[in-house]
Amino acid sequence: MSMADNSPWWRSAVIYQVYPRSFADGNGDGIGDVAGIRSRLEHLAALGVDAIWFSPWYPSPMADAGYDVSDYRDIDPVFGTLAEVEALIAEAHALGIRSIVDVVPNHCSDAHQWFRAALDGGPGAPERDLFWFRPGRGPGGELPPTDWTGEFGGPTWTRTTDPDGTPGDWYLHLFAPQQPDFNWDHPRVRDEFEDILRFWFERGVDGIRIDSAGLLVKDGALPEVHPDRPHPFRDRDGVHDVYRAWRRIADSYPGGRALVGEVWLPDRERFANYLRPDELHTAFNFDFLGCAWDATALRDSINGTLAAHAPVGAPATWVLSNHDVTRHVTRYGRADTRFSFAAKREGIPTDLELGTRRARAAALLSLALPGAAYVYQGEELGLWEVEDIPYELRQDPMWERSGRVDPGRDGCRVPLPWQGDTPPFGFSPDGAAAAPWLPQPADWKDRTVRAQTGDPHSMLELYRAALALRRAEPALGDGTLAWLPAPDGVLAFAREPGFTCLVNLRDAAVPLPGHDELLLASGPLDDDRLPPDTAVWLRTRSA
CATH class of the missing domain: 2.60.40.1180 (Golgi alpha-mannosidase II)
Structure with missing residues (x-):
């Protein structure tokens, strides 16, 4: 699809997810960066993708892999500079590749200047109104304001200490304590994010991926969760006003700017509400990602997805893996081929040969379905989940937070292999000072871009052929x-x-x-x- 094509690109696009820390390392510190991405854009052009979605690259203490943002208008120094990102967006455009940035509007980092001011200013600080600060229950306020459970389990309130050293109010965080939730009832929060959208659109980005899109608006009365009443913080009706305002901003820029929601809702009618013509353009499809390798289950998932999108005329999206889930080459080689966080454990046997064969078939299935498709970096190389990362090298907080029951998400975030017979496989420049931030398996020597290029039986050449055909075939895409x-x-x-x-x-x-x-x-x-x-x-x- 050419950049000049006037048809909505997001309806048919193949979008490649770059996890910046693990894609390519330009400066040799063992951590992927913007310089590395720029040096490897030709790989994505040769692959044939239409757009790149970049996982968060903002300044962050990295309590949750960058989803704890301290500044939405800059780049973390570990990844590079804003000027480098502007160059990357322009260089990708020159290759016919659009850019999608990840915006995290439900919460920020506890290092964000607003939250620092809210803590430092004590109980009367006006910045506290931008978050959910509340007194605790009980005689001394020692109990949290509600008994809500967080999105990853665990408590949702943390008590503050006032500047004089006494225990103070509590603040809400649906995720980690380092991720305080914004108060979207406050006009300053809404204005701030509308300005953040403009900031990125003015730098040439073509789309915004919206993290946790259904959680922004809360019931200000803070009721407990009750099965017979609207949920106090999930999928509140008021969230749609936010996205109508965002859509007006997106539509005010030329070239077709897209809003992509991370919306997980079992109720298909409620899901479709986010995709009404004046709201988001597309949303992620988690049902298909978690589906078993089973004809009946897949057909039900495909039918359900298409049925959910049909009433609002929105395109479906199809995704097999991302930076949070077990790679599907590994999943599909197991007795239970479904994905769920609850069932994620160490030591589950997998047949990688079987998983790879199924992953190849799944690629052709997902790329033939109506709508847009996502490819997670390394999926086109047939990479498997790395499940033997030494304990002391694991970085994902889910590993420790689960009492070392859940192996965490590091196994799908191992740096990509580009060339050569030994690690770091060209991920870092020759003679780099540091090893890759997560170790690569020696067996990946057969999975490098260089090793697979020109091999008609390789996963990479299968993806290249499929994407070329998808682009050429009028029947495919939307x-x-x-x-x-x-x-x-x-x-x-x-x-x-x-x-x-x-x-x-x-x-x-x-x-x-x-x-x-x-x-x-x-x-x-x-x-x-x-x-x-x-x-x-x-x-x-x-x-």
Whole structure:
């Protein structure tokens, strides 16, 4: 899709998620940075992606991997400078690649200047109105204002100490204590974020990814959670006023600026409300990401997703992995192929050969579905979850916070392998002073960009071929699908004009339907039969 194309790019885009700390290291300190991203843009151009979503790169104490932001208008020095980011956005545009930045509006860092002023100024500080400061319950205020449970479990209130040393009010944080929640009832908070959006749009970004989009507005009476009443902080009706205002800002800039919501709601009707024509353009699809490698479950997920988006005419999105979940090459090689945080444990056996075969098929499935698709960095290399990171090198707070039960998210955040036979595999420059911030497996020597380039059987060349076909085929991207008759355990659907996708999730080969041309297969075929855990794209005559 050319940059000059007037059709809404976000309806069909393939968006590549860059986790800046782990993509490429330009200065040799072992941590990925903006210089590294700029040096590797050609990889993304050759891959054929339409846009890059950058995980947070703002100044941050990194209590939660940068989702605790202390300044929304600057870049953390570990990643580089704002001037480098402006150059990156321009260089990506020159390659036909758009940029999406991650904005975190529900909470900031406890190092944010507003929150510092709220603490330092004591009980009367006007900045306290920008957050949720409340007296505690009980005779001495020693109990938190509510018994709400946080989004990652645990308490949601932390007590402050007043400047004179006495215990003070409590403040609300739906995530970690270092992430105080903003009070979105306050006009200064709304004005601030509208200005932050303008700041980034004026630097040429094409989209804003909105973290925890459904949590911003709270019930000011702070009631407890009750099954028969509206939730006090999830999916409050008032949140839609925020996004209507943001949409007006996005629409005031040229070139089609998109708002992408991280919205997880089991109620499809409530979910669709975020995608009304005057609100967000698209939202993430977590149902598909967590789905089992099972034909019935996948078909139900696809149908449910399309049904949720249809009433508001919004495009669906399809994603297999991200920076928070077990990589799908690993997931799909397990007895239970679903993903859930609750079930994430160490020591679960996985068959990487099986997982890789299924991941190849899943790539063709997700890229053939109607709407936009996300690719998480390293997915195109067939990287697996690194599950043997030494305990002392793990950095994700989920590992310690869970009492070392949940292995944490470090395993999907290991730095990418680019070239060479030994770590750091070109992640850092030759002769770099520091090792990569997380260790790379020696076995990744066969998974580098260099090793896979030109190998027709590699995951990288499969993705390159699929993205090139997706861009060339008028049937792919935005639109609708029609399910075709197929044996149990086989997904078959048509996209018009003249395209069929078939995925075999049975344990035996099935015959291919009649077709004019085999466009792409995720693995070798058995004459005119499709083996298990394999997908094909076929050219067919239009109905």
